[in-house]
Amino acid sequence: MTVFTRKQTEVARSPWRGPRVLRRAEFWITGAAILLIGYLVAAPLIYLIWQAFTTRAGLTISNFIRAFQAPGTGEMITNSVIFAVGQAIMATLIGTSLAYFCVRTNAPMKPLLYAASLVPLIIPGILFTISWIFLLSKDIGVINQLLESAGLGFLTLNIFSLPGMILVDGLHLSPIVFLLMFAAFRATDPSLEESALMSGASLPTVFRRVTLPLVRPALMGAMLVMLVRGLESFETPALLGIPARKWVFTSQIYQALNTYPVRYDLAGVYSLTLLAITALGLFYVQWANRQSERYQTVTGKGFRPRPLDLGKWRWPVSIVFVLYFLIVVVAPLLILIWVSLLPFYMAPSFEALDVVSLENYGRVFNLRNVTRSLKNSLLLAVSSATFLMLFMSVVSYIVLKTRMPGRRLLDLLSAFPLAYPGLVLGVAFIFIYLRSPIPIYGTLWILFLVYITRYMPYGMRYASTSMSQISNELEESAKMSGARWSDTFRRIILPLVTPGLLAGWVYVMIVSVRELSSSILLYRSGTEVFSVIIWQLWNDGFTTVLAAVGTMMVFGLVIMVAIAYKLGAKVGVQVE
Amino acid sequence: MLAVTSLTKTFEGGKQFGRVMAVDGIDFTVKEGDFFTLLGPSGCGKTTTLRCIAGLERPRSGEITISDRTVYSSSKNVFVQPNERNIGMVFQSYAIWPHMNVFENVAFPLKVGGRKIPKEQIKQRVMQVLEVVELGHLADRYATKLSGGQQQRLALARALVIEPNLLLLDEPLSNLDAKLRESLRFELKRLQREKGITTIYVTHDQAEALALSNVIGVMRTGHLLQIGTPREIYEEPHTQFVADFIGSTNFVQGTFQGQSSTPDTWVVETNHGPLHVCKTADLKVGDRCSVSIRPEHIQVLPDADDTRSANMWSGAIKTRLFVGEVMDYQIEVGEAEFRCRTPASLSIPTGRTVGLYLPPEHCAALVIDV
Ligand SMILES: Nc1ncnc2c1ncn2[C@@H]1O[C@H](COP(=O)(O)OP(=O)(O)O)[C@@H](O)[C@H]1O
Numbered sequence: 001m002t003v004f005t006r007k008q009t010e011v012a013r014s015p016w017r018g019p020r021v022l023r024r025a026e027f028w029i030t031g032a033a034i035l036l037i038g039y040l041v042a043a044p045l046i047y048l049i050w051q052a053f054t055t056r057a058g059l060t061i062s063n064f065i066r067a068f069q070a071p072g073t074g075e076m077i078t079n080s081v082i083f084a085v086g087q088a089i090m091a092t093l094i095g096t097s098l099a100y101f102c103v104r105t106n107a108p109m110k111p112l113l114y115a116a117s118l119v120p121l122i123i124p125g126i127l128f129t130i131s132w133i134f135l136l137s138k139d140i141g142v143i144n145q146l147l148e149s150a151g152l153g154f155l156t157l158n159i160f161s162l163p164g165m166i167l168v169d170g171l172h173l174s175p176i177v178f179l180l181m182f183a184a185f186r187a188t189d190p191s192l193e194e195s196a197l198m199s200g201a202s203l204p205t206v207f208r209r210v211t212l213p214l215v216r217p218a219l220m221g222a223m224l225v226m227l228v229r230g231l232e233s234f235e236t237p238a239l240l241g242i243p244a245r246k247w248v249f250t251s252q253i254y255q256a257l258n259t260y261p262v263r264y265d266l267a268g269v270y271s272l273t274l275l276a277i278t279a280l281g282l283f284y285v286q287w288a289n290r291q292s293e294r295y296q297t298v299t300g301k302g303f304r305p306r307p308l309d310l311g312k313w314r315w316p317v318s319i320v321f322v323l324y325f326l327i328v329v330v331a332p333l334l335i336l337i338w339v340s341l342l343p344f345y346m347a348p349s350f351e352a353l354d355v356v357s358l359e360n361y362g363r364v365f366n367l368r369n370v371t372r373s374l375k376n377s378l379l380l381a382v383s384s385a386t387f388l389m390l391f392m393s394v395v396s397y398i399v400l401k402t403r404m405p406g407r408r409l410l411d412l413l414s415a416f417p418l419a420y421p422g423l424v425l426g427v428a429f430i431f432i433y434l435r436s437p438i439p440i441y442g443t444l445w446i447l448f449l450v451y452i453t454r455y456m457p458y459g460m461r462y463a464s465t466s467m468s469q470i471s472n473e474l475e476e477s478a479k480m481s482g483a484r485w486s487d488t489f490r491r492i493i494l495p496l497v498t499p500g501l502l503a504g505w506v507y508v509m510i511v512s513v514r515e516l517s518s519s520i521l522l523y524r525s526g527t528e529v530f531s532v533i534i535w536q537l538w539n540d541g542f543t544t545v546l547a548a549v550g551t552m553m554v555f556g557l558v559i560m561v562a563i564a565y566k567l568g569a570k571v572g573v574q575v576e
Numbered sequence: 577m578l579a580v581t582s583l584t585k586t587f588e589g590g591k592q593f594g595r596v597m598a599v600d601g602i603d604f605t606v607k608e609g610d611f612f613t614l615l616g617p618s619g620c621g622k623t624t625t626l627r628c629i630a631g632l633e634r635p636r637s638g639e640i641t642i643s644d645r646t647v648y649s650s651s652k653n654v655f656v657q658p659n660e661r662n663i664g665m666v667f668q669s670y671a672i673w674p675h676m677n678v679f680e681n682v683a684f685p686l687k688v689g690g691r692k693i694p695k696e697q698i699k700q701r702v703m704q705v706l707e708v709v710e711l712g713h714l715a716d717r718y719a720t721k722l723s724g725g726q727q728q729r730l731a732l733a734r735a736l737v738i739e740p741n742l743l744l745l746d747e748p749l750s751n752l753d754a755k756l757r758e759s760l761r762f763e764l765k766r767l768q769r770e771k772g773i774t775t776i777y778v779t780h781d782q783a784e785a786l787a788l789s790n791v792i793g794v795m796r797t798g799h800l801l802q803i804g805t806p807r808e809i810y811e812e813p814h815t816q817f818v819a820d821f822i823g824s825t826n827f828v829q830g831t832f833q834g835q836s837s838t839p840d841t842w843v844v845e846t847n848h849g850p851l852h853v854c855k856t857a858d859l860k861v862g863d864r865c866s867v868s869i870r871p872e873h874i875q876v877l878p879d880a881d882d883t884r885s886a887n888m889w890s891g892a893i894k895t896r897l898f899v900g901e902v903m904d905y906q907i908e909v910g911e912a913e914f915r916c917r918t919p920a921s922l923s924i925p926t927g928r929t930v931g932l933y934l935p936p937e938h939c940a941a942l943v944i945d946v
C-alpha cells in the first residue's frame with residue numbers, strides 16, 4: 001500500500017503569502033462596508049435633523065413651533081394615538097388568543113391559522129385595504145348590504161372612519177402577533193400550567209394566573225411592535241382616513257408633500273417626530289428582549305407541550321378559527337377576484353354573473369404604464385435583492401467569522417433601518433437627493449437605494465443566520481486538508497451559505513415588490529412601480545382593472561412566498 | 577518526529593476572567609510511529625495543545641518541530657500555516673462537509689491547495705482509503721446520511737488521504753455509543769499499527785488511553801504531569817492526581833519517614849500505623865504524602881488475627897457488591913474506607929471483621945497534588 005507512506009513531495013510548495021494579503025484585503029473591505037452602510041443609514045437621519053432644525057435664516061426651532069401650532073395638529077396627534085393603540089390592542093387580542101388555542105389546546109383546524117399567518121406577506125396593505133372597502137364601504141360594501149337585508153342595519157360600519165382604520169389594520173397585522181405569541185407559548189413549560197390545574201384551578205384561572213404572567217414580556221413586546229407598526233402604517237390611513245379627514249402622522253406627511261406650495265418644513269418636522277417615537281419604541285423592545293433573555297431560566301428544552309383537552313369547547317373554538325380564516329384570507333381575496341371579473345363595480349349577485357368576463361386581465365397588458373411598472377418593479381426587486389444578499393454575505397462574514405475592528409459597528413448599523421418608517425425614509429431621500437450632486441433624483445436608482453436601505457436588516461438576518469450555522473470546524477478541517485483560503489471560501493463556505501442567501505434573496509424580492517410607502521414619494525412618471533400603479537388606478541377610479549392587477553400580484557406573491565418558505569425551512573430562518 | 581518545547585497558549589477570557597492560561601509550558605517528544613495520547617480531565621488544555629500543533633491556534637511562546645521542520649517558533653518568529661503542515665486531523669464533531677458525498681469529502685484534500693493530481697489518480701487514491709476504512713460501498717452516499725460510526729471513519733479517511741506526517745485525533749470516539757466505541761477503538765489501533773503513522777490522540781477516557789497508546793501524557797490545568805507507557809502510568813504514577821485519574825485506587829495520607837531497614841523499602845507513618853512502601857516519588861523525610869494502593873492489590877484475609885505485623889490492618893466489611901467475575905468490598909478501617917477487589921469465590925458477609933494486607937511492592941508514596 002502506497003497511500004500511507006510518508007512522502008514530502010506535495011507539501012514542499014513555496015510559502016504561501018495569502019493570509020497577510022488577505023488580512024489587508026479584509027481590512028479594506030471592512031472599511032468600505034462601514035462607509036457604505038454608514039452612508040445609507042446615517043445620511044437620512046442627518047438630513048432629516050438638518051431640515052427640521054434650519055430655515056433660510058439658519059439654525060432654529062421655529063419649524064417645530066410652526067408645525068405643532070398648525071391647525072389640526074392636536075387632532076392629528078390624538079388620531080395617531082387612537083389609531084395606533086386601537087389597532088395594536090385589536091391585533092394583540094386576536095393574535096394572542098389564536099396563538100394560545102393553537103399551541104396549547106387540541107382544537108382542530110389549526111392549519112388554517114398557519115395559512116392565515118402568511119397574509120401580511122401575500123396581500124399587500126393597499127390591496128387588503130381596498131378589498132375591505134369593497135366589503136365595508138358605507139353604501140356599496142357587500143357585508144353592509146348583507147346586514148341591511150338581514151334587518152341588522154344597526155350593525156353596519158362605515159369603513160371610512162377611525163374604527164374602520166383600526167379594524168382593517170388590526171386584522172392585517174394580527175398574524176404577526178400570532179407568530180410572535182406562537183413562539184412565546186411554545187417556549188414556556190406546560191408543566192407549570194399542569195401543576196396549577198392539578199392544584200384545583202379552573203382553565204380560565206390557570207390562563208389568567210399562570211400562563212399570561214409567563215408570557216407577559218413577549219406580550220408586551222408584541223404590543224409595542226404593533227404600536228410602532230401602527231404609527232408607521234401608511235396605506236390604511238391614506239385610503240380610509242384622508243376621505244374622512246381623519247389625519248394621522250403618515251397621511252399628514254404625505255399631504256404636506258402633495259400640496260402646493262410643498263411644505264417641506266412640515267414633512268421634515270413630522271417625519272423626525274415620528275422617527276424619534278418609532279426608534280425609541282424599537283430600541284426599548286430590543287433592550288427588553290435582551291433583559292428577558294438574560295433572566296430566562298426555562299430554555300426551550302425539548303418539551304413537547306401536551307395540548308389541553310378543550311372537551312365540548314373543541315368545535316366552537318375551531319369555528320372561530322374558520323371564521324378568522326374566512327375574514328382575513330378568503331373574503332378579501334374573493335372580493336378582489338370578483339371585482340376583477342366585472343366591467344364596473346357591482347356587489348355579487350346572480351344578475352351580475354351575466355357580465356362576468358376576463359376582459360380586465362386583457363386590458364391590464366394594454367395599459368402602457370402598467371406593463372412598464374411591472375418591469376420597473378421586477379428590475380428593482382431583482383437588483384436590490386441580488387445586491388443586498390451578496391453584500392450582506394460579505395458583511396455577515398466579517399461580523400461572524402473575523403476579528404476585524406469595527407465588526408460590531410457593522411452589525412449595529414445594518415440593523416438600524418428597522419427604525420425608519422417607509423414614508424420617513426422617503427422624505428429623507430427627497431431631502432438628500434434634491435440637493436445632492438449625485439444626480440439620481442427621479443430615477444430608478446433612488447428607489448434602488450431606498451430599497452436596499454430599508455431591507456438591509458432582513459438581508460443581514462438571512463445571511464448571518466446561514467453563516468453562523470457553518471461551524472468553525474468545517475473550515476478548519478478544510479485548512480488541515482491543505483486548502484488555501486480561496487479553496488475554503490469557494491468550495492466550503494459558499495456552497496453552504498447559498499441556500500440561506502437564496503431564501504433571503506426571495507424574501508427581499510417579496511418585500512420590494514410590495515413596497516409602497518417609500519416609493520410613493522420618490523417615483524416620477526416613468527419610474528412607477530407596481531404598488532404605485534395600484535395606488536394611481538384607485539385614485540383614478542379604475543377599480544376593476546385595479547382588482548385584476550391586484551389579483552395577479554397576489555398570485556405572484558403566493559408563488560414567491562412558497563419558494564421562500566421552502567428555502568427558509570431548509571436553513572432554519574423564519575419568514576416573518 | 578514531533579517535538580514540542582515550552583509551549584504556552586493563553587486566551588483572553590473576557591472581562592471577568594482575565595487571561596486563561598490554557599497551555600502552560602508543555603514539553604514532550606513523540607517518536608516516529610508512536611501512538612501518543614494526551615489524557616486529562618475536560619478543560620485541561622488537551623484540545624488547545626492539539627490545535628497548536630495543527631496550526632489552528634497561534635501559541636504564545638515555545639517551539640514545535642515536525643519531522644525536523646520547525647513549524648512554529650516564537651524565538652525565530654516562524655509560523656507555518658495549517659494547510660502547509662501536511663497534518664491529518666479528525667475533529668471531535670468530525671466536521672464532515674454536508675454538501676459533499678463520501679467520495680467528494682475524501683477527494684477534497686487532493687483537489688485543493690494548488691495540487692494538480694490527475695483525476696484517475698485521485699479516484700484510485702480515494703477508493704483505496706475508503707476500502708481501508710470499509711466505506712468503499714458508500715462512496716456515493718451523502719455524508720449527512722451516514723451513521724455516527726461511519727462518519728467517524730469517513731473523517732479518518734479524509735485525514736489519511738493526504739498521506740500526512742502526523743495524524744491528530746481529538747476525542748474521535750466520544751460522540752459514539754459505548755458498544756461502537758469499543759469496536760472502533762480496536763479498528764483505530766489496527767489501522768495505526770498497520771500504517772505505522774505517528775498519531776497524537778486526545779481523550780479524557782483513561783480506559784481508551786490505556787488500550788490504544790504506546791505513550792500517555794497526563795495533563796492537568798495546562799501542565800503535563802507525567803509521560804510514560806500505559807504500564808508505567810498505571811503502576812508507577814508520580815502524583816496522587818495521576819493515580820486517581822488512571823483507574824480507581826485507595827489513598828492513605830501520612831508522613832514520609834525515609835528508608836526502612838529492608839533495602840528498597842520506605843516507611844510512611846499513617847493514622848493506622850506505619851506502612852512500608854516499595855515505590856516512592858521524590859519525597860523528603862517529614863513530607864506529607866499520600867500512599868496509593870489499587871483495590872485489586874489489597875489482600876483480604878477472612879481469618880487473620882495477627883494485625884500487628886507490618887502492612888497488616890484490620891477492618892469491618894461495610895458493603896459488598898458482586899460484579900461478575902469479582903467481588904467489590906468496602907471495608908472500614910478506623911475512620912477510613914478501603915475499596916478492595918477479590919476473586920468472586922471469596923465471599924464474606926457484611927459486618928465481619930477481616931484482615932487487610934497491603935503488599936509493600938504495590939504501595940506507592942505519592943506527592944499530594946489534589
Ligand atoms: N477560544 C477560546 N477562548 C477562550 N478560552 C478558551 C478557548 N478555547 C479554550 N479555552 C479555554 O482553555 C482551557 C483549555 O481548553 P481545551 O483545550 O479545550 O480543554 P480540553 O480539550 O482539555 O477539554 C479551558 O479553560 C477553556 O475554557
Ligand SMILES: [Mg+2]
Nearest residue numbers: 619622623624
Ligand atoms: Mg477538548
